[in-house]
Amino acid sequence: MASAPYRTILSPAQWRMLELQYRQALKGAFYRRHLVASKANRLKHTDDFHHLPITTKADLVENNPDFLTIRPNLIREWVTTSGTTGQPVRIALSQKDLQRLAENEAAALRLAGLRSGDGLLIAVGMDRLFVAGLAYWLGAQMLGATCLRAGPSMVDAPCIAALPLAPSRRWFIIGVPSLLGPSLMAVNKHYPHIAGVIGIGESLYDADFNPNALSRALQRCMDVPVLSTYASTETCSTFAQGPKCRGNHLNPRMAIVEILDDHGRHLPPGTPGRVVITPLGQQAMPLLRFDTGDAAALHAGACPCGRRTPRLGPILGRSAQLLKVQGVSIFATAIIELVRGVYRGMEVVVHADLDPLGADRAVIYVICPAHRQDMLKKRFDRAARAKLKCVPVIRYGDGHTVAQIRALRQSRKATVFVDTRA
Ligand SMILES: [Zn+2]
Structure with a gap:
C-alpha cells in the first residue's frame, strides 16, 4: 500500500498562493542558501514542489534570523513554541x-x-x-x-x-x-x-x-x-x-x-x-x-x-516521541492514553530514558491510592500486553516524586511526558 505513488494535488488558486509564498521565502537569506545548495530552486511544476528541501525545526532554531523577510520595524509580534521536544522556536x-x-x-x-x-x-x-x-x-x-x-x-x-x-x-x-x-x-x-x-x-x-x-x-x-x-x-x-x-x-x-x-x-x-x-x-x-x-x-x-x-x-505522536521499548516502536502518546484509561483521573507522568545498555525505557509514575494499586497494576499490564505489545514499568509515587520527574525538563506546558534520552 505504501508503495503506491501519491502526489499532492494543488488547485490553481493554491498554486498561485504557493508561488507567492515561494517568492516571499526567497527574500530571506536561509531559503536563498538552502534552495541554491539543494539545486531545487525553481517552481514550475508540482514535481518541483516535491523536490524542494524539507525545512526542519532545527533549521529554524539554528538559522532563525535568516528566515526573516521583512524589515525588523515591520514585526508586530514575536511568538515562540513551547519547546516540548527541543529548543523553543522564535517566529515573527x-x-x-x-x-x-x-x-x-x-x-x-x-x-x-x-x-x-x-x-x-x-x-x-x-x-x-x-x-x-x-x-x-x-x-x-x-x-x-x-x-x-x-x-x-x-x-x-x-x-x-x-x-x-x-x-x-x-x-x-x-x-x-x-x-x-x-x-x-x-x-x-x-x-x-x-x-x-x-x-x-x-x-x-x-x-x-x-x-x-x-x-x-x-x-x-x-x-x-x-x-x-x-x-x-x-x-x-x-x-x-x-x-x-x-x-x-x-x-x-x-x-x-x-x-x-x-x-x-x-x-x-x-x-x-x-x-x-x-x-x-x-x-x-x-x-x-x-x-x-x-x-x-x-x-x-x-x-x-x-x-x-x-x-x-x-x-499519533511527535516523531521525536517515538520510543523503542522492549523492541516495540511506540509513541509516548499511546502509553499516556493507555495509562490514563486505567488510572482514571489520577496524576500521571511518563519518563523516557535509556537503560544501562542504551535501549529506550519508559517508566510511568502515577499517584494512586494504596488500596487500588495492585488491582490497577494488573489491569494496566493486561491492557499494555494487548494494545502496546510491551509492558512499561509502573511506579507509584507521591506529588513530590512526580514534581521531581517533571523538573527534569523545563516546559511551559503541564508536562505528561518527560524525555531525557538525549
Ligand atoms: Zn468534516
Missing part, C-alpha cells in the same frame, strides 16, 4: 500575518460551530509569547463572537460563576483537555448552555476516529460535542473539525499538507507518516515544506459532514 509576525492568523482561526472556529453572537471562553494563556490564545481571540473577534479570556487557571466553577456568561448565548470553551477535565464537571451543573468544548494540544481520538480515554473523560463531565483542533506556532495554519467530522479539515487557503515517510516519499491517504506543511500567505517568516515533527495520516474522500477537503487524522 507582521500585520499581514496577524490578519492571516485571524482569518485562519475564524474559519476553524466556524467549522467547530461558533457563530456571530455566540460566546467563547478562552481557557488558554494570552501571555508568555504563546500564539494560541491570541489566535483564538483574533478569530473569535473576526467572527463577531463575545470573548472571555479566562486563561488556563480560571476555569473552575467559582471563577466561571463570576464571569458574565449570558445565558441567552451559546458558549464554547477552548482549552487543553487534560487541564479542563476536572473543571468541566462543576461547570456543567451550573451552565447548561455550553454548546461545545474545543480541545487543543492533545489528541482526543484514536487512529480509527473513536474517542480516546481523554475524550471520554471530557464527555462524562459534559454531554456536549468534544472537538479537536490542530495547529502549530510555526505554520499558523489550523486543521479544525465539526461535530460530525472524522478528522480535522485542511483549510486549502491556508496550507498545503503532505504526509511523508522517513525517506521523504509521499504516503497514500490513510497511511500515517510525518506531517509536512507549507503554509500559504505568510509574510514575515514564510516556510516551505516544514516538518512539524508530528505523525498522522491524511484522509481523502467525503467527510460525514459533507465537506470534501482532506482531513488530518489524530496526531
Whole structure:
C-alpha cells in the first residue's frame, strides 16, 4: 500500500498562493542558501514542489534570523513554541500575518460551530509569547463572537460563576483537555448552555476516529460535542473539525499538507507518516515544506459532514516521541492514553530514558491510592500486553516524586511526558 505513488494535488488558486509564498521565502537569506545548495530552486511544476528541501525545526532554531523577510520595524509580534521536544522556536509576525492568523482561526472556529453572537471562553494563556490564545481571540473577534479570556487557571466553577456568561448565548470553551477535565464537571451543573468544548494540544481520538480515554473523560463531565483542533506556532495554519467530522479539515487557503515517510516519499491517504506543511500567505517568516515533527495520516474522500477537503487524522505522536521499548516502536502518546484509561483521573507522568545498555525505557509514575494499586497494576499490564505489545514499568509515587520527574525538563506546558534520552 505504501508503495503506491501519491502526489499532492494543488488547485490553481493554491498554486498561485504557493508561488507567492515561494517568492516571499526567497527574500530571506536561509531559503536563498538552502534552495541554491539543494539545486531545487525553481517552481514550475508540482514535481518541483516535491523536490524542494524539507525545512526542519532545527533549521529554524539554528538559522532563525535568516528566515526573516521583512524589515525588523515591520514585526508586530514575536511568538515562540513551547519547546516540548527541543529548543523553543522564535517566529515573527507582521500585520499581514496577524490578519492571516485571524482569518485562519475564524474559519476553524466556524467549522467547530461558533457563530456571530455566540460566546467563547478562552481557557488558554494570552501571555508568555504563546500564539494560541491570541489566535483564538483574533478569530473569535473576526467572527463577531463575545470573548472571555479566562486563561488556563480560571476555569473552575467559582471563577466561571463570576464571569458574565449570558445565558441567552451559546458558549464554547477552548482549552487543553487534560487541564479542563476536572473543571468541566462543576461547570456543567451550573451552565447548561455550553454548546461545545474545543480541545487543543492533545489528541482526543484514536487512529480509527473513536474517542480516546481523554475524550471520554471530557464527555462524562459534559454531554456536549468534544472537538479537536490542530495547529502549530510555526505554520499558523489550523486543521479544525465539526461535530460530525472524522478528522480535522485542511483549510486549502491556508496550507498545503503532505504526509511523508522517513525517506521523504509521499504516503497514500490513510497511511500515517510525518506531517509536512507549507503554509500559504505568510509574510514575515514564510516556510516551505516544514516538518512539524508530528505523525498522522491524511484522509481523502467525503467527510460525514459533507465537506470534501482532506482531513488530518489524530496526531499519533511527535516523531521525536517515538520510543523503542522492549523492541516495540511506540509513541509516548499511546502509553499516556493507555495509562490514563486505567488510572482514571489520577496524576500521571511518563519518563523516557535509556537503560544501562542504551535501549529506550519508559517508566510511568502515577499517584494512586494504596488500596487500588495492585488491582490497577494488573489491569494496566493486561491492557499494555494487548494494545502496546510491551509492558512499561509502573511506579507509584507521591506529588513530590512526580514534581521531581517533571523538573527534569523545563516546559511551559503541564508536562505528561518527560524525555531525557538525549
Ligand atoms: Zn468534516
